[in-house]
Amino acid sequence: MLRAVIFDLDNTLTDFMRMKEVSIDAAIESMIDAGLSLSAAETKKKLFEIYDREGIEDQRVFDRFLTEEFGEIDPRIHTAAIIGYRRGREYTLVLYPHVKRTLLALAKRQLKLVVLSDAPRYQAWSRLCYLGLEHFFDHVITFDDTQIRKPDPAPFQKAIQLLDMSPDEVIMIGDWPERDMVGATGVGIRTVYAKYGDTSGATHSGANYEIDDISELVGIVDELLGAKDRSES
Numbered sequence: 001m002l003r004a005v006i007f008d009l010d011n012t013l014t015d016f017m018r019m020k021e022v023s024i025d026a027a028i029e030s031m032i033d034a035g036l037s038l039s040a041a042e043t044k045k046k047l048f049e050i051y052d053r054e055g056i057e058d059q060r061v062f063d064r065f066l067t068e069e070f071g072e073i074d075p076r077i078h079t080a081a082i083i084g085y086r087r088g089r090e091y092t093l094v095l096y097p098h099v100k101r102t103l104l105a106l107a108k109r110q111l112k113l114v115v116l117s118d119a120p121r122y123q124a125w126s127r128l129c130y131l132g133l134e135h136f137f138d139h140v141i142t143f144d145d146t147q148i149r150k151p152d153p154a155p156f157q158k159a160i161q162l163l164d165m166s167p168d169e170v171i172m173i174g175d176w177p178e179r180d181m182v183g184a185t186g187v188g189i190r191t192v193y194a195k196y197g198d199t200s201g202a203t204h205s206g207a208n209y210e211i212d213d214i215s216e217l218v219g220i221v222d223e224l225l226g227a228k229d230r231s232e233s
Contacts (some may be wrong), residue, residue: 030084
C-alpha cells in the first residue's frame, strides 16, 4: 500500500536553474556597476565554470572568482555581487504551478511527505521556508544528513528508515533520471519523472511514470491507492 511520497526539491518543486541563472545575471550586473573590468559574458562563463567544478550549491563562488581572476577579493565588488544575487533570487525563487495544491491533495490522502535533496541543509530549508513549504513535509533529508549524493542508495535508505516503511510503500518524484530515478529504483522505490523540470534533455527516464505537470501526481497516487483497494475487495 502506498503510504509516502518523496520529492526532490530543485527543479521538481521550484525552478531552481532559472533562479540560479537570473541571480547570477543580477550579480554580474552589480559587479560591473561596482567596477568589475570583465564583460558580462566572460564573467558568467567563469562563474559557471566554478559551479561545474565546485558544485552548483557552492557558497564561495564570488570569492573564488575574484581570487582566481585578480588575486584578491575587492570588498566593493564582492559585496555588490552578493546583494545582486540575493535580489535576483528573491525575484525568481518561485514554485512551479500547482505545487501547493498537489501537496494539500496528497496530505488529505494521509500520505507522509518527504524532501530528499542534494542541497546542503541550510540552503534546502532556506528555500522551503521562503516558499512557504516548511510545514508540508514530515522529513527533510539533505546532503548534510548522509554526506553522500544521489544516486547512491544511502539518501534513499535514510528516507525509508525515517519513514519506517518498506520501499514498496513509497514513491519518488524527481527531475534527474541519472540521480533521482536510478537511485530510487536501486532500492526498490517506484519512480515518477518530472519532465517539466528536466534541464538535461533526457530522452529516456527509466521511471515508472512520467508527468508534464506536478498535479498529475495526484492521479498516479489515486491509481496506486485504488489498485490496493481493489486487491482487498
